[in-house]
Amino acid sequence: NAGVTQTPKFQVLKTGQSMTLQCAQDMNHNSMYWYRQDPGMGLRLIYYSASEGTTDKGEVPNGYNVSRLNKREFSLRLESAAPSQTSVYFCASSEWTSGSYEQYFGPGTRLTVT
Amino acid sequence: DAKTTQPNSMESNEEEPVHLPCNHSTISGTDYIHWYRQLPSQGPEYVIHGLTSNVNNRMASLAIAEDRKSSTLILHRATLRDAAVYYCILRAPGGSQGNLIFGKGTKLSVKP
Numbered sequence: 542n543a544g545v546t547q548t549p550k551f552q553v554l555k556t557g558q559s560m561t562l563q564c565a566q567d568m569n570h571n572s573m574y575w576y577r578q579d580p581g582m583g584l585r586l587i588y589y590s591a592s593e594g595t596t597d598k599g600e601v602p603n604g605y606n607v608s609r610l611n612k613r614e615f616s617l618r619l620e621s622a623a624p625s626q627t628s629v630y631f632c633a634s635s636e637w638t639s640g641s642y643e644q645y646f647g648p649g650t651r652l653t654v655t
Numbered sequence: 656d657a658k659t660t661q662p663n664s665m666e667s668n669e670e671e672p673v674h675l676p677c678n679h680s681t682i683s684g685t686d687y688i689h690w691y692r693q694l695p696s697q698g699p700e701y702v703i704h705g706l707t708s709n710v711n712n713r714m715a716s717l718a719i720a721e722d723r724k725s726s727t728l729i730l731h732r733a734t735l736r737d738a739a740v741y742y743c744i745l746r747a748p749g750g751s752q753g754n755l756i757f758g759k760g761t762k763l764s765v766k767p
């Protein structure tokens with residue numbers, strides 16, 4: 542099992558450019574998430590998808606859109622990148638078992654917007 | 656979600672036990688206590704979770720106070736690889752959401 546994979550690992554964008562961050566999981570989990578982590582901070586939720594076909598906003602959704610393409614894949618799109626979106630982006634997936642939404646995280650995408 | 660309070664940083668010596676505290680005085684009766692850690696330049700990873708009873712797994716132990724207003728993550732023998740930021744998170748069970756609310760956590764340094 543690869544777990545949660547993310548592409549790309551690194552990206553540099555100019556202000557106003559667009560891009561899509563890809564995420565895939567092979568654990569057959571229903572729920573998937575996108576977080577961002579700014580330097581010295583904890584993770585903040587951008588969007589999540591409780592199941593295939595549904596998406597909901599998290600704490601910091603402005604400037605982002607998401608697509609739950611199928612059960613495996615959940616993409617995050619920046620339509621017009623801004624320097625404030627410079628961050629590390631983590632995708633995660635989970636399933637509710639034994640009282641825990643144990644989440645599995647990908648390795649992250651380091652995005653710089655100049 | 657109820658709030659948690661953790662020290663910003665802690666230090667430990669290699670091969671000694673480490674006790675990482677977490678206060679959660681506003682915890683509700685159904686909130687589970689989760690611990691995650693984040694190694695440098697990696698995504699967070701699950702460590703342990705519990706509701707009322709103390710819990711053990713291969714990575715750590717979780718000691719929960721009788722009134723559930725605090726908990727302690729115990730690493731029995733710290734290694735250099737345990738140097739990470741440790742997050743204490745409360746989650747209500749069930750529902751369609753599983754998103755975790757991360758604070759700043761405790762940065763654990765392990766000295767050889």
